[in-house]
Amino acid sequence: MAREGRLALWRAPWFVRACQVALGAVFVAAALPKIGDPASFARQVHNYRLLPVALENLLAILLPWIELVAGVCLVLGRYARGATWVAAALLGVFLVAIGQAVARDLDIECGCFGTADAAEAGWSALGRDVLFLLLAAGAWPKAPAGESGAPSLASAAGEGGAARLTRRGG
Amino acid sequence: MRAQAARSPWREIAGIVGVGLALGVAYNALGLVAQPPYGIAWIAQPRTLATLEGLAPASPGEQATLPEIPETPQPLQVQLPAVKRWFDQSAVVFVDARDRESYAAGHIPGAILMPYEEFVPEQAEALETGGRPVVTYCDGGACELSLNLAWDLLAAGHRRVLVFAGGFPEWKAAGYPVALGEEPWGEAQERGAVRSDDPFAFFGVPEGGIEIPESERPIEAEREVVKRLFDGGTALFLDAREPEEFAAGHIPGARNLPSGRWSRASLQGLAEPGRVIVAYCGGGACELSTDLAWKLVEAGYRRVLVYTGGFPDWEQAGYPVRRGAEEG
Numbered sequence: 001m002a003r004e005g006r007l008a009l010w011r012a013p014w015f016v017r018a019c020q021v022a023l024g025a026v027f028v029a030a031a032l033p034k035i036g037d038p039a040s041f042a043r044q045v046h047n048y049r050l051l052p053v054a055l056e057n058l059l060a061i062l063l064p065w066i067e068l069v070a071g072v073c074l075v076l077g078r079y080a081r082g083a084t085w086v087a088a089a090l091l092g093v094f095l096v097a098i099g100q101a102v103a104r105d106l107d108i109e110c111g112c113f114g115t116a117d118a119a120e121a122g123w124s125a126l127g128r129d130v131l132f133l134l135l136a137a138g139a140w141p142k143a144p145a146g147e148s149g150a151p152s153l154a155s156a157a158g159e160g161g162a163a164r165l166t167r168r169g170g
Numbered sequence: 171m172r173a174q175a176a177r178s179p180w181r182e183i184a185g186i187v188g189v190g191l192a193l194g195v196a197y198n199a200l201g202l203v204a205q206p207p208y209g210i211a212w213i214a215q216p217r218t219l220a221t222l223e224g225l226a227p228a229s230p231g232e233q234a235t236l237p238e239i240p241e242t243p244q245p246l247q248v249q250l251p252a253v254k255r256w257f258d259q260s261a262v263v264f265v266d267a268r269d270r271e272s273y274a275a276g277h278i279p280g281a282i283l284m285p286y287e288e289f290v291p292e293q294a295e296a297l298e299t300g301g302r303p304v305v306t307y308c309d310g311g312a313c314e315l316s317l318n319l320a321w322d323l324l325a326a327g328h329r330r331v332l333v334f335a336g337g338f339p340e341w342k343a344a345g346y347p348v349a350l351g352e353e354p355w356g357e358a359q360e361r362g363a364v365r366s367d368d369p370f371a372f373f374g375v376p377e378g379g380i381e382i383p384e385s386e387r388p389i390e391a392e393r394e395v396v397k398r399l400f401d402g403g404t405a406l407f408l409d410a411r412e413p414e415e416f417a418a419g420h421i422p423g424a425r426n427l428p429s430g431r432w433s434r435a436s437l438q439g440l441a442e443p444g445r446v447i448v449a450y451c452g453g454g455a456c457e458l459s460t461d462l463a464w465k466l467v468e469a470g471y472r473r474v475l476v477y478t479g480g481f482p483d484w485e486q487a488g489y490p491v492r493r494g495a496e497e498g
Contacts, residue, residue: 082182
């Protein structure tokens, strides 16, 4: 029973919507400082030592805008499915970036929220990233539990197919 | 809406990423032409640096040639042989980008401490170079503090900024002079080494080698430091081993002070309080010199060094050795 109750919450439209707004707000808040100071963000990207140097500025120019668009979509609830995928994919990339910084024992700024975020790219940043990933799972648009019938079945099938497809692609 | 949401998310993903990319490109393109500009270069300049040519000796033993240092918009990388020659000629200003602890544990003599972690542009602007180029360094290897600091020095208006990529480890490994401690600002001022209005002026390479700061703890010193002090001739060397060991070989001029003679009274008459004292013993696990150094500090001396390598290290280096009991 309890498990079903949790599942019901997990699928409740208001819960999904709340997760979307929260995740979207996080992404907007993370994007704006980076957009305001691309040079500093480029330096933070450099410190991760993951990319060829030539690509660091391009990433610093473009990445925050993708974050911003995805965040705005989530907050507004438009194209939420695609926005959730984008957000989750970005969080996955950040997880790898911070994880390798921890593994290589790099003493660098997280840069997760731009220059305002002087926190170290360490375990706490990693934990925060995982929390946001959970938020993204909550924000994933699900067919409400109560719905049934042909349209809903079709939609569920489409949803599952898309998920598989993407997983293979990623 | 519902039918749309049920479709594959690829179209939405592509749309979001595409709009993001377009906005990013547009914003930066506008930023590059705006007044004042806020955009950044599309392609990052490699931050690994051009190396100033002609600075390495063609063959070992040959002196490095020293070309004119050009004004560049980018820091230039320089190698140890040239760095050493500039050091000998006091031709450059050294800036240490590491933190205070690393600096105090050993730095290039005369280097100005400017920790990159605490960097403020005012500090870089106040740096008085006397027209000389600036050489930044940190811990070598993957350390990029000196490189980051070099860019900030250029941004602050300095025109000739070099990065010594080998950093302090390479300098030390070559056996070049090393200075210890963090010179208190006030003392440097008293010595007249610093202009009163300029907290970051060049201290200059001290006469006769190494400047030992006053400290209420013994300072550990390695061979090269000890040798410089020995050559300087003003430091007092104390051998903490037993008389038999002392007689078998000691640093010339050293006084024998085995542990039976460490009473406060006898220690207080050894030297004037400001004199540099180097204590040593048998190196390795021998702690007599450290114990003696603490007694000396307790007795009021403020420039007490412990030669960690001790006599075996000295002998191994092929430095002068005297045998026999203490004279006088």
